[in-house]
Amino acid sequence: MRLSITVKKRILYAISLLYILLFVYAAVSKLLDYDNFRIQLGQSPLLSAFASWIFWIVPLAELFIVVLLATPRFRNWGLFASVCMMTMFTAYIFIVLHYSSFVPCSCGGLLEKMSWDIHFIFNIVFVLLGLLGLILEHNISRKSKSFRKPAIGIKITIVSVAVSILAVVVLFLASEQIMHHENPFIRRYPQHPIMLQKTVNLKFNSYYFAGSSENRIYLGNYTDPLHIIAFDSALKIKQTFKISFNPKEIPFKRIKVLVKGAYFYLMDGTVPCIFWGRTNNWKVTREIKGLHYFTIAEPLDSTSVLFRSNNGKNAAHIFSTFKAERSPKIIYNDSLLQQQIDGVFDTDGMLVYDEKIRRMIYVYYYRNEFMVADDNVKLSYRGHTIDTISRAQIKVAYLKDNTERRMATPPMTVNANVAVHANLLFVNSKIQGRFEDMKLWKQASIIDVYDLKKKAYLMSFAIYHIEDKKLQSFRVTDTHLYALIGDELAVYELRDILKKEIKMLE
Incomplete structure (x- = not known):
């Protein structure tokens, strides 16, 4: 059944009105909730690198399209622009669902209630409505003298739709390159890369991670250095061990214990000394002799440090x-x-070593740099964290005729904690990035993840405070992340988005 000109006009008017309502709502909600929209766009897996100008262009373009649609003379141009805009939105969602490294939170407003799949279908429906509107206007113009001849034909529309899709693909590829390798200090927060499983109250905040082996996590205690606590991976089984050791008259000042596989090492760089033994009896049996005084040490085995x-x-x-x-x-x-x-405070940092990849990683406290080296401390490469603090923001005071040095003012800490597992480097950053909510920083510690093999930034996630207790240190295994938060020990399950990134360095 053929439709009359009047019915076609009404359908065309209805389609235009739907688009006007959609774009007015979308643009106004973005502008009214400007901060939230800016943060969401900044954390987009496709458009993060271009967020600074896209979050202005999108709502202004939507309002401009509304003006075109509301003006009969330019309605054809308005429908054409609407189809192109909705095609780009649809291509964006398709890439997010099928090619993005993670799926972010939905957009704000009413559309936030939709899942990404429903949103994708919603957009396709509006693209089809827009194409129908263009066909109707083209058909009406051929049969009615009251309508001007459309300036845009069907062929041009089809080509424009293809160009719109291509534009989103190009933005995606360019943004991925910039975000991973030339990051402009914009973090990406995928949904739930870790999931809290359990917490255990340790009663004291003087514990530190001594090591892990065979689905166990070991904790040492600075105030009781010869006692070691071991938990299973789920923190359900707890064991306490005491290191059997007669220190005689050794002037220990700060003992630290490191557990590696079937061995443990008892260290104090102020003596200096490193003793070792086996974890099957926790008895000190040998000493690594010939060491100089040290501030940080990482025993590789019983003869190498x-x-x-x-x-x-x-x-x-x-x-x-x-x-x-x-x-x-x-x-x-x-x-x-x-x-x-x-050369002292400005080079201060944290040393971690991964036995699987046989690499040491040293992360500076006060600048956005880390370095990767082999067992012989031969440099593999220097990397950078995504913040912009390339020079240490510290002031040093020299006392006692320049024989003693101290910090003259509190330093700006850039990187506070670090962990490494296989090719992944986890850095607890203290610097807030662009498009980030201050509320998040008040509630959590932010962990940035880097791929040492690709030399690229991957993602970030939050470890939330427990009550008013903040993150002290953390450790990562194949399946879990363990965190000391005040006097709490927490275990988090690594989700697939993190697990799939774990690879071995060649």
Whole structure:
């Protein structure tokens, strides 16, 4: 049955009115909730790198289309622009669902109630309505002298739809390259990369992670250094061990225990000493002899140690390797740490080592840099965290005729905690990024994840405070993330979005 001109006009008017209502609502809701829209767009997996100008262009373009649709003379142009706009929105959702590294939260307003799949169908319906409107207007113009001849034909519309899809694909590819390798300090927060499973109250906040092995996590205690607590991976079974050791008259000041596989190491760089034994009896049986004083140490085995000391020029930090079977036993690498101010405070940082990839990673406290090196402290490469603090923001005061140095003012900490597992580096950042909600930073500690193999930033997630207790340190295994939050030990399950990123370095 053929429709009369009057019916076609009414259908065309209804389609235009639906588009006007949709775009007015969408644009006004974005502008009224500007901060939320800006944050959501900034954390988009497709458009993060271009968020600074897209969050202005989109609502203004929607309002401009409304003006075209509301003007009969330009309705054809309005429908054409509507179809192109909705095609781009539809292509965006399709890429998010099928090619994005994660699916973000939905847009605000009424559409927030829709799932991404329903939103995709909703957009397709409006694209089809727009195409129907263009066909109707083209048909009416051929049969009615009261309508102007459309300036846009069906062929041009089809080509424009294809160009709209291509434009979104290009934006996606360009944004991915920028976000992973040239990040402009915009974090991506995928939904639930970790899931809290259980917390255990330890009663004291002096615990630290000593190591992990065979589905166990070990905790040491700075105030009771010879006692070790072990939990199973689910924090259901707890065991307590005491290291059997007679220190005699060794002037220990700060003992730290490290558990690696079937062995444990008892260390104090102020003595200096590293003792070791087996975890099957927790007895100290041997000592690694010939070490210099150290500030950080990472035993690789019973005869090899990576360590940082103050044996550099002007007592600056320097990295070294110790191997008992070679001569000389200690070899220094004075080019690994790069001095900016004093060589001590400005190069201070955190050392982590992963046995699976046999790499050490050193992350600076006060600047956006980390370095990856092998067992012989030979540099593999230098990487950067996504913040913009490239130079340490510290002031150093020299006392007692320049023989003693101290921080003159509180420093700006950039990276507070770190963990490594296989190719993934986890950094607890203290610097708020662009398009981020201050409320989140008040409620949680932010962890940024980097791929050491791809040399790229991947994603970020939050570890929420427990009451008023904040993150102290954390550790990552194949399946879980463990966090010390005040006097609480929490275990989080790694979700698939994180697990699939874990790979072995060649």
